[in-house]
Amino acid sequence: MGKRRKVLQGNIIVARAAIDAGCNFFAGYPITPSSEIAQYMSREMPKLGRDFIQMEDEIASLGACIGASLAGRKVLTATSGPGFSLMQEHLGMGVMAEIPLVIVNVMRGGPSTGLPTKPSQSDVMQTRWGTHGDHPIIVLTPAFASELYSETVRAFNLSERFWNPVILLYDEVLAKAHEDIELPYKKDLEIYKEKVHKIKDLDIYDREIGQNPHRVDFFKGYPIHIDGLEHDKHGWPTSEPGTVQKQQTLRMQKIYHYLDDIIKYNEYYMDDAEILVFAFGVSARAALPAVEMARELGIRAGLFQPLTLWPFPKQILRQRFSRIKKVLTVELNMGQVRYEMERVASDDVEKRALLRANGIPFTPGEVLDQIKEF
């Protein structure tokens, strides 16, 4: 298997991966620290005969993406916290109408305009619960250069497979750092290709639990209706309680039925670990050397690095906590994943968290100090 070795900026790795994954429509709006993705796409997409458009705001960007997705395109948009806040309206539309979408959210310090040029991990809960209403969501959190590439490809695959928005969540440090990467050849990528759905009597949402809608794109010969209102099996608006409840369940189960296919994580030094360090994104970059240093000191620490942050890797963590009774959550915010950890780990697990929200990422030494305190 051949490799292409390069030094590339994080945002550019993501943009290249998206193009390699077959993304053929990008709509975006400039925002620090994600703008390089839009800039790269504006230059490269037309070379391949693909579409790029800069819209008037982030709401419009995601709207255009949904429209293009319905017209058969593989779509991407990229933004940061403030823009992602604006996108929440259409994120909900994407879930409700079951549209494959990939959204890159490069986290910066918040709230509001906050710290545009500094990293943060404070959009954890916004990605999960930002849009109103009950909804399933998939959020991927790469931490290393190679993962920026592979998780971008996986984001497209998951969005196409589950007909749902997928968010690629990383931070300003990973976005701006130039790193050494071996780019895989396009032919070696696993790209999800959907079976063509057969439409029966236009009952596009008539399905079993765990199935996608039986729907084709626009202009394929079937005059279908797509709606942001709650809809029945034909897609027509309804508020009939039985139908509404059924549709809610179908949308949720379409994702939660296949957790094993969605949840992905890396474990380092976990086999005999006594302290579980939970860290993602830039914090995992500090936590890994910290765990290695702890090992040198004879402390049996291990790193659990989730690549899928939502749905939360609850089952696998519960298995680990049957043996490991100490957990340290490292996150660059005032405490978001730590509450999820409290829900997942039983009372006999000692839970600590290393938190900070001042725009400065953790150093391995700081994580090590916390590990040593256990």
Add this chain to the structure above:
Amino acid sequence: MRHYERYIRYRTFPTPWCPGCGDGVVLKSIAMAFSELELDPNDIVVVAGIGCSGRMPTFFNTNTLHTTHGRALTFATGIKLARPDKMVVVISGDGDATAIGGNHLIHAARRNIGINLVLINNGVYGMTGGQVSPLTPQKFITETTPYGNIEPKFDIAELLIAAKASFVARETVNRPVQLKDVVKKSFQHKGFSVVEVISNCHINLGRRNRMKDPIAMTKWIEGRTVSKAQYEKMSPEERLHMYPTGILFEDKDRLEYSDLYYKHIIPAAQAAAEAAALKQAERTSASRKVKS
């Protein structure tokens, strides 16, 4: 079955509109325009936002999309850019298009992307029960202007001409035949087109302003509209509360956005890529020569 009924999705009836509502006239006018242009329903997508007008796509037997409040034009932009060969119609109300969607409206016009917008102006938020909109006439009583509206209304035609729309027309639901004709002409236009349709909401606007039935409201509309030719002869004072109708502005020469993108940007980018590849090849062969 009449020919235009091919474009109507009777399965989804009844409509949610009040008896006497102008939306039905608009629905039929659009279907008849499709019919007269002999379009394939599969080649059309009808997109709308929220409100009484937002429910209209459900009743077209074409590809249809009911989106979020004010944002229909953004979805339509994505569809048009992805499939420039298809017809993209957007239906919007006055609150939908000019308040929450005002930004998207002016930018779609500025881009001149090939979307055909039918903007139904009934001067009020009807679906939510009759609140003031940016197109409610001054002094009118609504649910949120109980002492009279103090804000001036937009002149949609002037606004969109200033925003560089290439086809701007206005018609009323009082004249269904003329409405169908102007809608049809707008559908034949290549860039961004808008037809403002002045409609009646006797339930949520008229009732609070001494026009409680459709007849009273349509008579009021009739008294407020004149042809473009007549309007141009009027003095500024006379024009103040009048709406000119017909095709108010048309620029047939301006290129449509997706046309420009596919005919200008893509070839330019591909030429740049070829030039860069050529340069790279020259550099490689030059370095090879040096080595040998």
